[in-house]
Amino acid sequence: MAIFSIDGVARYSIERSYGLNSQENVSRENSILCGFAFDNKDNHKRITSGENFYILGGSAETHENLVEKILEFNQVIKKYGKKLDNLSEAEFYNIANEICTENKKVYWFYHI
Numbered sequence: 215m216a217i218f219s220i221d222g223v224a225r226y227s228i229e230r231s232y233g234l235n236s237q238e239n240v241s242r243e244n245s246i247l248c249g250f251a252f253d254n255k256d257n258h259k260r261i262t263s264g265e266n267f268y269i270l271g272g273s274a275e276t277h278e279n280l281v282e283k284i285l286e287f288n289q290v291i292k293k294y295g296k297k298l299d300n301l302s303e304a305e306f307y308n309i310a311n312e313i314c315t316e317n318k319k320v321y322w323f324y325h326i
Contacts, residue, residue, distance in 0.1 A: 246268060247284055248270070250272075256274075283313060283314065307324065
């Protein structure tokens with residue numbers, strides 16, 4: 215699972231509490247990107263999902279930015295002829311750096 219957030223907050227407590235990060239359960243199939251944003255002030259619940267991603271929360275602008283970053287990430291993966299399931303940790307971070315050069319408030323985390 216890859217996790218990224220705006221405003222630098224990402225938590226793995228759900229994975230730990232359910233044992234999702236134990237070695238027995240590691241599977242690279244059906245990897246997903248999860249985007250979280252916490253700057254929502256209008257109480258609107260924003261959830262967007264796609265083939266390999268979920269975006270949760272945020273203001274309208276932040277949520278839209280997260281969706282754009284995920285779509286860019288997927289375009290770069292396709293450009294390299296890869297799938298999210300096949301990316302190494304180094305490749306993941308290289309792509310994240312490639313698409314987020316202008317936005318220093320986006321934090322990417324790689325987790326299997």
